[in-house]
Amino acid sequence: MPPNTTASSGHKPGKSGRKKGRKARLLVLVLVMAIIGGIVYGAYWSVSTVRASLPQTTGSITLDGLSGPVDVKRDSYGIPQIYASSDADLFMAQGYVQAQDRFYEMDVRRHMTAGRLSEMFGKGQVKNDEFLRTLGWDRVAQKEYDTKLSASTKKYLQAYAKGVNAYLQGKDGKDISLEYAALGFRNDYKPQKWTPVDSVAWLKAMAWDLRGNMKDEIDRALMTSRLGPQQIADLYPEYPYSRNQPIVTEGEYDEYTKTFDGGDSSSSTSTSGTTGSTSSSSGSALTSQLAGLSNVLDDLPTAVGVNGQGIGSNSWVVAGKNTITGKPLLANDPHLEASLPSVWYQMGLHCRAISSTCQYDVSGYTFAGMPGVVIGHNQNIAWGMTNSGVDVTDLYLEKLSGDGYLVDGTTKPFTTRTETIKVAGGASKKIVVRETDNGPLLSDRNDELVNVGKKATVDAAAPDRGDGYGIALRWTAEDAGTTMDAVFAIDKASDWSEFRSASAKFDVPSQNLVYADTKNHIGYTLPGRIPIRGKGDGSLPVPGWDSKYDWTGYIPQAALPYEYDPKRGYIVTANQAVIDKDKYPYTLTTDWGYGTRSQRITDLIQSKIDGGGKISTDDMRQMQLDDSSEIAKLLVPKLLKIDEPDADVREAQKLLEGWDYTQDADSAAAAYFNSVWRNILKLAFGNKLPKELRVEGQCLFVSPVDTTGPADEDNKKVRECGERDADEAQPDGGDRWFEVVRKLMDDPTNAWWKTPASGNRPGASNMNQLFKRAMIDARWELTAKLGKDIDTWSWGRLHRLFLKNQTLGTDGPAIVQYILNRGPWKLSGGEATVNATGWNAAGGYEVVWVPSMRMVVNLDDFDKSKWINLTGASGHAFSAHYTDQTSKWVDGELLPWSFSSKAVDGSTSDTLVLKP
Structure with a gap:
C-alpha cells in the first residue's frame, strides 16, 4: 500500500484526516509516556517504600x-x-x-x-468474618x-x-x-x-x-449417607498399638489415687482449672448441614495449619546415656502450612x-x-511440641424451636449478640450470633445450613422437626484459659517440677511436650483441658436435645499421661497415640495419627542403640531428613509381581526394582510409586465415597507439570479423564489410608478392590487387577505431566514447594504477587514420612505442609545446638532475610544457634541500641 493512502479508498487524506492522524500519534505517545511514567513511578514507589520500611538495625x-x-x-x-x-x-x-x-x-x-x-481486604472476606465473629476468638x-x-x-x-x-x-x-x-x-x-x-x-x-478430629467427625457422619457401618469401620481402622508404639509405654494410671504415675515421684503438678462442665458428642448426622459446614471450614483462612487437616509434627528426646555428649539431645520440627513469611x-x-x-x-x-x-x-532446660490430637471439639445437632432450642423436652432461649462487620470500600454488615449451652450455632453462617433439617435424616430418638435443626460447636478454646501464663512460666522453668507445673497452664491447644535438662533428665507430659463425655466418644455429631451427651468435666491434670526418665532412654512424639487405650480409663480421642512417622523415628533411634552406637547432633538432623516411604515398603513387592505386557508400563514398573523406598527429589522411582499410590486410592475409594467429601483438586490425568509435552499419540489415553472426577471424593493419602490399605490387603477380593471399566481402561474385580490398572494409569499420568522419557522423570518435578504471601500474594495484582512470592523448589520427602513434605492425593503432588522449622538442642553445650526456619527473619519482600534460610532448609542444613553472650557476640553482624 503506498504511503499517505487509506485502505478503504486509496485517496489522499484531507486536512481533518491529517489532524486525526496526528491526534492518533499523540495519543499513542501519551499512552507510551504514561506507561513509562507508571513504570518509573512504580520503581520509585517500590524503592522508596523499601527504604522506608526496612528496619534500622544499627x-x-x-x-x-x-x-x-x-x-x-x-x-x-x-x-x-x-x-x-x-x-x-x-x-x-x-x-x-x-x-x-x-x-x-x-x-x-x-x-x-x-x-x-473485611476492614483490610474488602467484601470478599465478609463470609469469613461472619464465621470468625461467630466463634468469637477476640x-x-x-x-x-x-x-x-x-x-x-x-x-x-x-x-x-x-x-x-x-x-x-x-x-x-x-x-x-x-x-x-x-x-x-x-x-x-x-x-x-x-x-x-x-x-x-x-x-x-x-x-x-490444631483442634483435632472435627473434620473426621463430619466426614464419618457424611459417610452414613452412602456407606454401611462395616464400610465406615474399614476406613477408620483401630490404632495399631502392637506395631506402632504409643508415646507413653512405661507409666501407668493408678486407680486408687486417680493419678498417673510416669516414673517421677518427686514432682508435683498444679491441678488448677481442671474441673468443670459443659457438653459433648456422638450420634447421628444431618447430611445437608454437615456438608455445608465442611465447605465453610475449607474456605476459612488458616493460622498455622491447613484448617485442621494434615497437621503433624516430630519431636523426640534422647537421654545422655545414648548420646555422644553424655547429655540429652532434643529435636523438633512442627509440620504446618507452608507460608511466607514462615509462621x-x-x-x-x-x-x-x-x-x-x-x-x-x-x-x-x-x-x-x-x-x-x-x-x-x-x-x-529445652522443650519441644507436637500436636497431641486429643478431641476437644464436639458438634451438636440442635433442635430449633422459635427463639430457642430443645433440651430434654424444654425450650431454652438462645444467648444472642449483634456483630457489626466493617467493610473496606463498602457498607457495614450486621449479623446476629446465637449461642446454645453447647456453643455458638455455626449453621447460622451459611445459607445452605439454615432450616434444612427437614431434608436430612436423624436417628429415631430425634424429636419432631418443627423449625428445623442447627449445628453448634462445643470447643475448649471457647472458654477463657491460661495458655499465655504457661508460655512465660515455661520460658523461665529451671527443672522438671517447674516445667510440669508451668505446662499444666497450657490448656488450649493441648500439645505433646517433650523435655530435657542439663542435669541429664528427659521427660514427656500431656497438658490440656480435655473433656469427659457423659455419653458418646466424640467420633460423631450428637443430639443436643439430650443432656446425656453433655460434657461432665475435664480430665484432671494429675491423671494425664506423662513419662520421666524412661528406661529405654528416649521419648518419641509424632502425633501417634499417647497411651494404649486398654491401659487408660479416659477417652483422649478416637482419631490418632497412625504412628507411621513415630515408629520410623523409634526404629532409627533403637537401631543405633542396638548397634552399640551413640547418637550425635548430626544423627538427629539426619533423622529429621529421613524420607523413607512406609507404604512403598508394603506395596512395592506386590507391584513387582504383577505381569504387565505393555512395554511402556513395564518400563515404568522396572523403576521400582531395587528401589530403596527413599523419596529423594531426583528419584524417578518415587515419582512413579507415588502416582501409583494416588491411583490406587482413586480406583479403590474415589468413586465409592459420598460426593460431599470431595476435595477440590486437579483431574488425575491433566495439568501437565514441568514438561516438554508428549506427542499427541503418547498422550491419547490421558485425554480420557474429562470431567469424571468432578463429583467424586478422593482420599488424601495420609497414614490413615496406609492402615486402611494394609488391612484390606488381607482380603484381596474385598468389594473395595472392585472398580468398573472406564473408556478403554479395564475394570478390576480383585486387588491385583486394581493394582495393575493403577500402574497403567500412573504411567499415562506421568507421561502427561513429565513426558514419555522416564529418564527425565523425578519426584521433585511433581513435588514442588511454592511460597506465597498469605494475602496479596494469593489475591493481589500480578505484579504484587510477583514481588511477594517465591519458588518453586523441588523437594524430597513426602506424606507421612519423617521429612514430612506433605501432599494431598486428592489435589495433586504439590507440597501443602512442611517441617515449618527444624531444631536440634544440645544440652551439653547450647552453643552447639542447631536451628533453621522455613523462610527468614523478615517479612519484607526486598529484605535480604526474606527467604535467606529457605535454600538451606531445602537442602536439610541447620544453622549455628548461638546462645551464650560470647557466642552471640561472635556471630553478631548488626547491633542496635534502644535508649530510654
Whole structure:
C-alpha cells in the first residue's frame, strides 16, 4: 500500500484526516509516556517504600517507656538476640523488633482472629468474618486477659504492646511495608495501635488449626449417607498399638489415687482449672448441614495449619546415656502450612543478669505478635511440641424451636449478640450470633445450613422437626484459659517440677511436650483441658436435645499421661497415640495419627542403640531428613509381581526394582510409586465415597507439570479423564489410608478392590487387577505431566514447594504477587514420612505442609545446638532475610544457634541500641 493512502479508498487524506492522524500519534505517545511514567513511578514507589520500611538495625533509637538501654544484636541471617536489664524492657524491645520485621503479618493475624479481615481486604472476606465473629476468638481472649491471666503476664503483654506501638508511632502504612502501600491504593487502610488482647487472641487461632478430629467427625457422619457401618469401620481402622508404639509405654494410671504415675515421684503438678462442665458428642448426622459446614471450614483462612487437616509434627528426646555428649539431645520440627513469611520467628531474650526484676534467658521460636518463646531452651532446660490430637471439639445437632432450642423436652432461649462487620470500600454488615449451652450455632453462617433439617435424616430418638435443626460447636478454646501464663512460666522453668507445673497452664491447644535438662533428665507430659463425655466418644455429631451427651468435666491434670526418665532412654512424639487405650480409663480421642512417622523415628533411634552406637547432633538432623516411604515398603513387592505386557508400563514398573523406598527429589522411582499410590486410592475409594467429601483438586490425568509435552499419540489415553472426577471424593493419602490399605490387603477380593471399566481402561474385580490398572494409569499420568522419557522423570518435578504471601500474594495484582512470592523448589520427602513434605492425593503432588522449622538442642553445650526456619527473619519482600534460610532448609542444613553472650557476640553482624 503506498504511503499517505487509506485502505478503504486509496485517496489522499484531507486536512481533518491529517489532524486525526496526528491526534492518533499523540495519543499513542501519551499512552507510551504514561506507561513509562507508571513504570518509573512504580520503581520509585517500590524503592522508596523499601527504604522506608526496612528496619534500622544499627546505631541507636530512643524509645519512650524503657527504663534502661536495650541491645538488639542480629546475626548474618537477621535473627535478633535482645539484651535488657528488666523484664518489662525485654518484652517491650521484643514488641518493637518483631514489629520492625513482621508488623504487616501481625496486623493481618489480629484482623483474622477478630473477624475483621473485611476492614483490610474488602467484601470478599465478609463470609469469613461472619464465621470468625461467630466463634468469637477476640471476645474469649478479652475475657482471658480480664479474668484469667496473672498480673505478671498482663505486665509483659502491656510492655510488648508498648514496644509495637513505639515502632508504629509517626508511621504511615507505606512506611511499614510494601503490602500497606499496595493496600493504600485500594482502600486507604491505616494500621491501628496494638493491644495486649491482640497477642492473646493469636493463641485461639493456633488452637483452631490444631483442634483435632472435627473434620473426621463430619466426614464419618457424611459417610452414613452412602456407606454401611462395616464400610465406615474399614476406613477408620483401630490404632495399631502392637506395631506402632504409643508415646507413653512405661507409666501407668493408678486407680486408687486417680493419678498417673510416669516414673517421677518427686514432682508435683498444679491441678488448677481442671474441673468443670459443659457438653459433648456422638450420634447421628444431618447430611445437608454437615456438608455445608465442611465447605465453610475449607474456605476459612488458616493460622498455622491447613484448617485442621494434615497437621503433624516430630519431636523426640534422647537421654545422655545414648548420646555422644553424655547429655540429652532434643529435636523438633512442627509440620504446618507452608507460608511466607514462615509462621515462626526466631529470637533470643536475655537478661543481662538473672534477678527478681529480670528473670529470662531464653532462645527459640515464637510467633510474630506474641511475646515470649514458644519452643526452644533457656539456660537449664529445652522443650519441644507436637500436636497431641486429643478431641476437644464436639458438634451438636440442635433442635430449633422459635427463639430457642430443645433440651430434654424444654425450650431454652438462645444467648444472642449483634456483630457489626466493617467493610473496606463498602457498607457495614450486621449479623446476629446465637449461642446454645453447647456453643455458638455455626449453621447460622451459611445459607445452605439454615432450616434444612427437614431434608436430612436423624436417628429415631430425634424429636419432631418443627423449625428445623442447627449445628453448634462445643470447643475448649471457647472458654477463657491460661495458655499465655504457661508460655512465660515455661520460658523461665529451671527443672522438671517447674516445667510440669508451668505446662499444666497450657490448656488450649493441648500439645505433646517433650523435655530435657542439663542435669541429664528427659521427660514427656500431656497438658490440656480435655473433656469427659457423659455419653458418646466424640467420633460423631450428637443430639443436643439430650443432656446425656453433655460434657461432665475435664480430665484432671494429675491423671494425664506423662513419662520421666524412661528406661529405654528416649521419648518419641509424632502425633501417634499417647497411651494404649486398654491401659487408660479416659477417652483422649478416637482419631490418632497412625504412628507411621513415630515408629520410623523409634526404629532409627533403637537401631543405633542396638548397634552399640551413640547418637550425635548430626544423627538427629539426619533423622529429621529421613524420607523413607512406609507404604512403598508394603506395596512395592506386590507391584513387582504383577505381569504387565505393555512395554511402556513395564518400563515404568522396572523403576521400582531395587528401589530403596527413599523419596529423594531426583528419584524417578518415587515419582512413579507415588502416582501409583494416588491411583490406587482413586480406583479403590474415589468413586465409592459420598460426593460431599470431595476435595477440590486437579483431574488425575491433566495439568501437565514441568514438561516438554508428549506427542499427541503418547498422550491419547490421558485425554480420557474429562470431567469424571468432578463429583467424586478422593482420599488424601495420609497414614490413615496406609492402615486402611494394609488391612484390606488381607482380603484381596474385598468389594473395595472392585472398580468398573472406564473408556478403554479395564475394570478390576480383585486387588491385583486394581493394582495393575493403577500402574497403567500412573504411567499415562506421568507421561502427561513429565513426558514419555522416564529418564527425565523425578519426584521433585511433581513435588514442588511454592511460597506465597498469605494475602496479596494469593489475591493481589500480578505484579504484587510477583514481588511477594517465591519458588518453586523441588523437594524430597513426602506424606507421612519423617521429612514430612506433605501432599494431598486428592489435589495433586504439590507440597501443602512442611517441617515449618527444624531444631536440634544440645544440652551439653547450647552453643552447639542447631536451628533453621522455613523462610527468614523478615517479612519484607526486598529484605535480604526474606527467604535467606529457605535454600538451606531445602537442602536439610541447620544453622549455628548461638546462645551464650560470647557466642552471640561472635556471630553478631548488626547491633542496635534502644535508649530510654
